[in-house]
Amino acid sequence: MxxxxxxxxxxxxxxxxxxxxxxxxxxxxxxxxxxxxxxxxxxxxxxxxxxxxxxxxxxxxxxxxxxxxxxxxxxxxxxxxxxxxxxxxxxxxxxxxxxxxxxxxQSGIPIEGAHDFLHRLQSVDGIDLSAITNGNTITAKGRFASSNLNSRIKRLYISDEVGFDKPDIRFFDYVMKDIGDSNPDNYLVVGDSLTSDIQGANNCGMPCCLFSRTGILPDGYELLRIDQTALDYESIYNIVTNA
CATH class of the missing domain: 1.10.150 (DNA polymerase; domain 1)
Structure with a gap:
């Protein structure tokens, strides 16, 4: 587990x-x-x-x-x-x-391997999956549905509906309150953006994983706490299951 x-x-x-x-x-x-x-x-x-x-x-x-x-x-x-x-x-x-x-x-295009990755994560005992985005409500919900990711992920948190954009700590406070677990150590934030995902995790004290398919770390990475880095979905899966 x-x-x-x-x-x-x-x-x-x-x-x-x-x-x-x-x-x-x-x-x-x-x-x-x-x-x-x-x-x-x-x-x-x-x-x-x-x-x-x-x-x-x-x-x-x-x-x-x-x-x-x-x-x-x-x-x-x-x-x-x-x-x-x-x-x-x-x-x-x-x-x-x-x-x-x-x-x-109307244009939700999953990254290659995303569905298989989520299917595998779903099988891990004791975890639930949520998606987080700063996108507009109309486009985020539409793309989420048209990609069929909504069949794999329990919740979608959109900044327009939350009332705050990542990396604002209030975005993540809202997520924790909605999920019903106020312990940031129980969460893992996975994203490609230093300035929204990783900065947000730093702000609220959540563990984080920087997803970089190119393997290139973005400028400013040394200024933030990055607990894990991943090149691909297999790496993220291993981080989750080996923790």
């Missing part, structure tokens, strides 16, 4: 392939808006989107600002390049964002 009772698994880039969904949905969005050069624009959009999420984690912006800014910058850039075929047909920035939400909510 594992010493961990509750495994908190990050959703994007730990269980779901966020980048695959982001790219396919972005390209579909551009086509529906009659905006050309989709690949070039995706390479412009994706780093902006990532940087804005990092600002959110640091509480420097809120989600409405994130959603407004990413597509405002994108549409301004597309207009400057004259990639917008029908400028009069472009809806408001937030309408564009909502179109993107709808596409993303």
């Amino acid at each position: 594992s010493k961990y009772k509750h495994i908190l698994l990050d959703l994007d880039e730990t269980l779901l392939d966020f980048h695959a969904s982001e790219k396919s949905c972005f390209i579909a969005l551009m086509k529906s808006l009659e905006i050309t050069n989709e690949q070039e624009l995706y390479e412009f959009f994706s780093p902006i989107n990532k940087s804005l999420w990092k600002l959110l984690e640091r509480k420097l912006i809120d989600k409405p600002t994130l959603f407004q800014t990413r597509f405002s910058k994108l549409l301004d850039h597309a207009a400057s390049k004259e990639y917008i075929t029908n400028p009069s047909g472009i809806p408001s920035v937030m309408e564009v964002n909502n179109m993107y939400f709808k596409l993303m909510s």
Whole structure:
């Protein structure tokens, strides 16, 4: 039996392939808006989107600002390049964002091996599985369901519903209260993000595992407590079962 009772698994880039969904949905969005050069624009959009999420984690912006800014910058850039075929047909920035939400909510792409990994974890006596995410409620629930991960995982904690974003300690306090176990030592946080998952585990005193499929440790890793690192699902499984 594992010493961990509750495994908190990050959703994007730990269980779901966020980048695959982001790219396919972005390209579909551009086509529906009659905006050309989709690949070039995706390479412009994706780093902006990532940087804005990092600002959110640091509480420097809120989600409405994130959603407004990413597509405002994108549409301004597309207009400057004259990639917008029908400028009069472009809806408001937030309408564009909502179109993107709808596409993303239907695009839950599991990372290869995720279902088998979760199936094996389910068989470990004495543990339960939860997913944690800073994603938008509509997209997170939709992607979770369309990926069929909801057949494997007991609970999904979404920052919009919790009221706080990872790495805020209040996010993790909410999770512990909802699960009904206030001992942080009984939890293991598994995720790919230093700034949300690992920082959050540090903030609340939970053990943590950094999931890095590339094997490359992100900048700043030496500033945080990282109890375990894993390259693949087999490594995570072994960490849980050998604890």
